[in-house]
Amino acid sequence: METAAGPCPAFEIVEPGEQTLPFVFCSPHSGRAYPKDFLEQTRLGPDAIRRSEDLFVDQLFDFVPALGAPILQARFPRAYLDVNREPYELDPGMFAGPLPDFANSASVRVAGGLGTIPRIVAEREDIYNGKLPLTEIERRIEAIYFPFHEALEALIERTRRRFGFAILLDCHSMPSSVRLMPGGRRADMVVGDRFGTSALHAYVVMVTQRLSALGYEVTRNKPYAGGFITERYGRPRRGVHAIQIEINRALYADEVGFLPHDGFTLLRRDLWSLVTCFAGEVEAGWQGDLAAAAE
Secondary structure (H helix, E strand, O other): OEEOOEEOOOEEEEOOOOOOOOEEEEEOOOOOOOEHHHHHHEOOOOOHHHHHOOOOHHHHOOOHHHHOOOEEEEOOOOOOOOOOOOOOEOOHHHEOOOOOOOOEOOOHHHHOOOOOOOOEOOOOOEOEOOOEOOHHHHHHHHHHHHHHHHHHHHHHHHHHHHHOOEEEEEEEEEOOOOEOOHHHOEOOEEEEOOOOOOOOHHHHHHHHHHHHHOOOOEEEOOOOOOOHHHHHHOEHHHOEEEEEEEEEHHHOEEOOOOEEOOHHHHHHHHHHHHHHHHHHHHHHHHHHHHHHHHO
């Protein structure tokens, strides 16, 4: 992927020296390496085009390899390609030519402008002046989307084989304008498990209770129950559990200036506490199950 600063990998896997936790972390929307050709295609300025970023989420969770878990981080921006969608959720009005027959052009996400190749950024501003050539489908989906998911699936499967199960934590951030709590108060965190289908209930309770104990206002599945990644990989009956975590950006960043503020360090420390406590609870239950099976 060619950016103004030179070649850049589309995504990166940061591995621990040895994986000791049955966790895989994913940050699919925090990429901020904008391809040169994309910047030439967009009608938006350098600030407006960044409004879809999950600001610094990769940095909030950059400690997890030191704890014994891998993290997959997108370097490409969400406005360029959204891997938290089906492979071909595409708006036919965006392209100069007919889409493949297998494209899903009828989804709610496409209608809202937020397909695999998005039409708008978060403030509902159109990204492009004109139609895109059909070659962009191959350039983005074939060359980046599929390799990203192949890498994620391989990490999950390796973890499942090693530990007998795997827990995917899909990490995101949400605008501070989202108001969900009684009285119009904002939620600090939203924990998503596709309405109880993508992860063992006990794991979701562990995450929710720990965040609440740290003093955060936490909701579950509203309005973010988890996107394609949570739905695609969460298979509890196979021993693969997927949980999405949405973090209110106002907790740690200046959303207008695209800069972390003083809350970043505190939040990162609390997320470290979340992961270590969650890992301890999961390990205790896992060891208990092994002991029971040995009796």
